[in-house]
Amino acid sequence: xxxxxxxxxxxxxxxxxxxxxxxxxxxxxxxxxxxxxxxxxxxxxxxxxxxxxxxxxxxxxxxxxxxxxxxxxxxxxxxxxxxxxxxxxxxxxxxxxxxxxxxxxxxxxxxxxxxxxxxxxxxxxxxxxxxxxxxxxxxxxxxxxxxxxxxxxxxxxxxxxxxxxxxxxxxxxxxxxxxxxxxxxxxxxxxxxxxxxxxxxxxxxxxxxxxxxxxxxxxxxxxxxxxxxxxxxxxxxxxxxxxxxxxxxxxxxxxxxxxxxxxxxxxxxxxxxxxxxxxxxxxxxxxxxxxxxxxxxxxxxxxxxxxxxxxxxxxxxxxxxxxxxxxxxxxxxxxxxxxxxxxxxxxxxxxxxxxxxxxxxxxxxxxxxxxxxxxxxxxxxxxxxxxxxxxxxxxxxxxxxxxxxxxxxxxxxxxxxxxxxxxxxxxxxxxxxxxxxxxxxxxxxxxxxxxxxxxxxxxxxxxxxxxxxxxxxxxxxxxxxxxxxxxxxxxxxxxxxxxxxxxxxxxxxxxxxxxxxxxxxxxxxxxxxxxxxxxxxxxxxxxxxxxxx
Amino acid sequence: xxxxxxxxxxxxxxxxxxxxxxxxxxxxxxxxxxxxxxxxxxxxxxxxxxxxxxxxxxxxxxxxxxxxxxxxxxxxxxxxxxxxxxxxxxxxxxxxxxxxxxxxxxxxxxxxxxxxxxxxxxxxxxxxxxxxxxxxxxxxxxxxxxxxxxxxxxxxxxxxxxxxxxxxxxxxxxxxxxxxxxxxxxxx
Numbered sequence: 001x002x003x004x005x006x007x008x009x010x011x012x013x014x015x016x017x018x019x020x021x022x023x024x025x026x027x028x029x030x031x032x033x034x035x036x037x038x039x040x041x042x043x044x045x046x047x048x049x050x051x052x053x054x055x056x057x058x059x060x061x062x063x064x065x066x067x068x069x070x071x072x073x074x075x076x077x078x079x080x081x082x083x084x085x086x087x088x089x090x091x092x093x094x095x096x097x098x099x100x101x102x103x104x105x106x107x108x109x110x111x112x113x114x115x116x117x118x119x120x121x122x123x124x125x126x127x128x129x130x131x132x133x134x135x136x137x138x139x140x141x142x143x144x145x146x147x148x149x150x151x152x153x154x155x156x157x158x159x160x161x162x163x164x165x166x167x168x169x170x171x172x173x174x175x176x177x178x179x180x181x182x183x184x185x186x187x188x189x190x191x192x193x194x195x196x197x198x199x200x201x202x203x204x205x206x207x208x209x210x211x212x213x214x215x216x217x218x219x220x221x222x223x224x225x226x227x228x229x230x231x232x233x234x235x236x237x238x239x240x241x242x243x244x245x246x247x248x249x250x251x252x253x254x255x256x257x258x259x260x261x262x263x264x265x266x267x268x269x270x271x272x273x274x275x276x277x278x279x280x281x282x283x284x285x286x287x288x289x290x291x292x293x294x295x296x297x298x299x300x301x302x303x304x305x306x307x308x309x310x311x312x313x314x315x316x317x318x319x320x321x322x323x324x325x326x327x328x329x330x331x332x333x334x335x336x337x338x339x340x341x342x343x344x345x346x347x348x349x350x351x352x353x354x355x356x357x358x359x360x361x362x363x364x365x366x367x368x369x370x371x372x373x374x375x376x377x378x379x380x381x382x383x384x385x386x387x388x389x390x391x392x393x394x395x396x397x398x399x400x401x402x403x404x405x406x407x408x409x410x411x412x413x414x415x416x417x418x419x420x421x422x423x424x425x426x427x428x429x430x431x432x433x434x435x436x437x438x439x440x441x442x443x444x445x446x447x448x449x450x451x452x453x454x455x456x457x458x459x460x461x462x463x464x465x466x467x468x469x470x471x472x473x474x475x476x477x478x479x480x481x482x483x484x485x486x487x488x489x490x491x492x493x494x495x496x497x498x499x500x501x502x503x504x505x506x507x508x509x510x511x512x513x514x515x516x517x518x519x520x521x522x523x524x525x526x527x528x529x530x531x532x533x534x535x536x537x538x539x540x541x542x543x544x545x546x547x548x549x
Numbered sequence: 550x551x552x553x554x555x556x557x558x559x560x561x562x563x564x565x566x567x568x569x570x571x572x573x574x575x576x577x578x579x580x581x582x583x584x585x586x587x588x589x590x591x592x593x594x595x596x597x598x599x600x601x602x603x604x605x606x607x608x609x610x611x612x613x614x615x616x617x618x619x620x621x622x623x624x625x626x627x628x629x630x631x632x633x634x635x636x637x638x639x640x641x642x643x644x645x646x647x648x649x650x651x652x653x654x655x656x657x658x659x660x661x662x663x664x665x666x667x668x669x670x671x672x673x674x675x676x677x678x679x680x681x682x683x684x685x686x687x688x689x690x691x692x693x694x695x696x697x698x699x700x701x702x703x704x705x706x707x708x709x710x711x712x713x714x715x716x717x718x719x720x721x722x723x724x725x726x727x728x729x730x731x732x733x734x735x736x737x
Contacts, residue, residue, distance in 0.1 A: 308712075318730075
């Protein structure tokens with residue numbers, strides 16, 4: 001008889017939800033194994049290179065659906081390695097949202113006040129820092145100046161960046177070469193590993209089964225380290241509890257696939273997906289007007305022309321984060337950098353017959369790329385995303401060697417969502433087209449649908465079993481011992497970048513998960529000190545290992 | 550098949566004509582039929598769209614012949630509908646004027662079109678060849694004067710091949726923060 005590997009806790013995914021769970025459970029004494037679908041990369045592996053196969057494509061998962069495409073992290077550290085490290089807390093009104101169900105979507109136990117202590121913990125660990133105006137890139141400064149000119153406010157965004165190390169190279173989506181971005185490789189993950197947790201990269205979980213002793217058997221495939229279309233092995237691990245943290249684009253797919261072996265899933269698994277209400281606008285800045293109207297000057301003869309310079313989003317307009325406004329009219333507008341590659345094609349130029357993403361006018365727009373200013377709208381959408389039947393493996397039919405796949409998500413924006421985007425579009429135009437500063441158009445939704453980098457809510461917490469897959473302890477309804485701690489647990493769009501909220505919810509869930517683990521016979525306790533940020537050196541993969549070991 | 554053209558040639562100039570719609574460029578020679586010549590400087594074709602499409606990592610290479618056949622079929626139908634007489638010396642899509650080529654691509658990429666996925670992929674990779682030269686090392690692309698990176702004005706790296714911008718900020722306060730900002734810098 002073949003012996004079956006077993007562990008106390010199996011964590012699926014090493015992003016925010018997985019890393020935080022792995023840390024607390026390992027630090028509390030549990031045996032923890034983390035299976036991560038992507039490779040294990042670190043500073044020396046992060047490339048300044050767009051060539052297919054470099055870190056820029058290795059660390060991402062881009063899944064096109066019907067009406068919505070999702071960009072996610074795909075590496076040890078998950079989204080924290082590829083994100084822009086913007087870490088605001090969600091505004092108070094967000095937790096009171098009703099959305100399409102006509103009653104509060106969040107569990108009654110959670111409000112901004114009850115979540116603030118958990119926000120505090122994560123903010124201490126990462127750590128989250130505030131930016132001064134000296135830290136603000138030209139693009140952020142331009143957005144601030146335009147907001148100010150239009151009578152609006154603008155805030156430097158709190159971030160998880162070591163400002164002293166940042167070179168403003170704007171390659172941070174490919175992983176930070178300079179260890180300036182304080183990803184999970186600097187805090188929760190080294191903390192977990194120091195406490196005995198084992199991280200296995202290129203292990204893609206496919207399905208869960210129940211074992212006779214009330215635990216779970218987790219089936220995984222091992223993925224080739226260069227060509228993710230190739231499976232190089234497979235295996236199983238038994239665990240007393242399972243933490244699902246594969247991301248909102250993958251967790252529900254794994255659970256749906258597991259329905260055949262686990263039994264019926266809650267109705268909300270794979271439903272109520274939110275793209276966090278995200279939408280992009282591209283402005284073409286009139287350099288003369290930026291100088292004349294906004295008084296901007298880089299000191300080298302240029303007013304702006306600095307699209308390439310910076311560190312993602314640094315300044316946001318929060319004037320519409322106002323709880324007295326009706327739902328779907330509350331949003332933030334954040335300056336953003338979107339690198340060449342998968343985004344530029346979606347930017348629209350004004351053509352003879354209307355906006356166009358191709359042709360002569362688009363080419364002319366590309367000539368002015370350094371004068372682009374991208375504005376990221378984060379509105380309240382209607383949780384209208386639904387996942388169809390899962391693909392045979394993974395969360396998509398993989399097309400390219402890395403990154404690109406076609407997935408089962410469909411998203412048909414409701415009038416509420418469309419109205420929210422229209423209101424945000426109008427606000428961006430009012431700010432940026434004022435006095436000829438810029439011309440602005442939204443990205444087309446025709447090619448790949450709406451585009452989110454912050455998938456949420458596809459397996460959400462709540463008090464109502466009909467509209468939430470998880471109880472307020474993050475346990476999957478009807479499947480005790482399975483917990484979900486990633487972005488899929490967040491009930492709805494947040495109107496701001498969600499990483500800190502995902503993390504705070506994961507921190508908040510941990511005492512209950514530890515208690516559940518103890519009830520299942522795991523010798524674990526809650527209350528270990530928070531991990532110390534490794535200021536100078538991140539978690540390194542084992543010396544003998546390749547990126548996939 | 551069209552007179553005087555091999556299957557491979559049909560495939561190449563049809564895909565070039567498609568790529569030229571996504572990011573148009575100037576003709577490589579006076580008798581260049583694939584590139585319509587509606588723009589100055591290099592476009593997606595000069596940027597290496599064909600090399601990109603034939604890069605196995607894209608996952609689209611095996612489907613190119615089928616896409617070419619479908620595209621020329623759509624061009625034939627389009628021409629018949631519009632009463633356009635096609636020049637038989639080149640594939641039907643190449644025989645069309647630039648605006649007609651673009652009109653076909655817009656139709657094929659409209660939400661709900663049954664073939665949309667394939668045409669979006671083709672468009673995506675043609676655009677990537679131009680805006681990020683993803684079929685080659687970025688450093689080689691810059692050294693060789695890649696037309697896409699040149700056109701967008703992509704800044705040069707430092708001597709060690711890495712980008713760093715010492716000058717990145719106006720260095721002054723340019724707006725008032727929201728009055729309800731919390732001490733931690735977040736919305737209230």
